[in-house]
Amino acid sequence: FMALALAIVSFSCTGPIVGTLLFESASRGGIGPIVGMLGFSLALALPFMIFAMFPGWLNSLPKSGGWLNTVKAFLGFLELALAFKFLSNADLVLQLHLLEREVFLAIWIAIFGALALYLFGKIQLPHDSVLQSISVGRLFLGLLVLTFTIYLIPGLWGAPLKLISAFPPPMEYSESPLGVGSSGNATMKELPDGAKYGPQQIVTFHDYETGLAYAKSVNKPILLDFTGRACVNCRKMENNVWSDPTILPILNNEVVLISLYVDEDIDLPKDQQFTSKETGSKIETVGDKWTEFMITKYKTNTQPLYVLTDLNGNSLNTAKPTISYVSVAEYYEWLRDGISAFKK
Known part of the structure; x- marks a missing residue:
């Protein structure tokens, strides 16, 4: 029972990491996935191995009371x-x-x-x-x-x-998303068709095709945000990085944000369900669809994952096409590089 509880509680957040390593191993090979899995297994096994090799150390632990x-x-x-x-x-x-x-x-x-x-x-x-x-x-x-x-x-x-910031539900998932006593309506943009207010009240699309059509109409680059409703690091990025005064104006004015939730539990219409050629999994929900998109296009399955693209879906950052959980300074430089490439 304890082993089962450990597996459920401890491994729930490591699935994307191990999944990415296994995918890298199957598709590219090389030493990277081997080192990654070795480090992962060593961290779990080391405490048990040490006490098995030196059982006398257990006697030095404090007695119960x-x-x-x-x-x-x-x-x-x-x-x-x-x-x-x-x-x-x-x-x-x-x-x-x-x-x-x-x-x-x-x-x-x-x-x-x-x-x-x-x-x-x-x-x-x-x-x-x-x-x-x-x-x-x-x-x-x-x-x-x-x-x-x-x-x-x-x-x-x-x-x-x-x-x-990673633990409570996000601000937009509350009875008063703008805070008690704050109207905010005077400064908020009018919502385009198909958009909603996301983190930090950024105009956000949750469907790729709808967001792409809007980006073409305003001629702005697309910031793809592969995220999850239960993703801890996604909430950290949204609350600690997106809220920064150097980042928020860029997200509000210079890009079109498309947030794709890979754990969205909404069934796709029957005629849109299919079996993935990449993973062999059946794509039945909206979350499955965006997961398949991420794995097929960007060869990874980790959240958050950010991609700046042009209006044809091509990555704008040639040196670093995708980025994940990073600092404000690194995120700012990455956004600036991609937007500059779009304007050339």
Whole structure:
């Protein structure tokens, strides 16, 4: 059971990495995929190998006692918080709108607030020893958790919460996408047909053909954004990089953003479903369609993946055709290089 739980929880975010390595191995070969898989397997196996080679080291570990109950309770609170993160991922993919941003943050505030009270000794669980006093370490940890809890509270009113930007649902997936008390209508662009407001209120298309037609009508390059509703690094890029004052004007004014969700769970019409010649998988949903597009065209399956293209679908950045999770400076240079190539 523990092995199954480890596989489900630990490997859910590594699928794209391993998938890309396996695809590289099958299509190109070379030493790169071997080194990648070796590093991946070594990181998982090394702790078990070390304790198997030196079993005496296990005896040096602290003995169980009251401190271990505190550790287990602390990890239990964290596990409960992360469980809502995984539930939020499912809610995002299915677009149920049950765990919108405000609800998610309210739950986390309650969980970490209760954890702070527990660390301060105000709450006791059934197997805890009676506390006469708390240690300095426990007090310090309690203050950290309390600080984190207070930090979360402004998020209920639209604060970006950049320290944890990858965990809550995105701003546009909330009861008040513009924040409480913010109208924003006066400064927002009129939406073209088929577009929606995406992260940072950027005009975004979610269908390639619709976005391509609009890009041709305004003669702007296309920024393809292969993303996922449950993608942690995608949210980090949208909240920490796209929001930067040097990046946001470019995304708003100089490119046409097309965000293609590879986990979009909407069935394709029967006449558009097919079996992929590249992977052999059956393409049944919109997410499958964009995944197939990404693998066939760009030979990778990782998110986020950004591609700047001209109006014929050709990559504009010859040195680095695609880019993924990078810094603001690198993303800016990459955008500038591609836009300059489009204007030549």
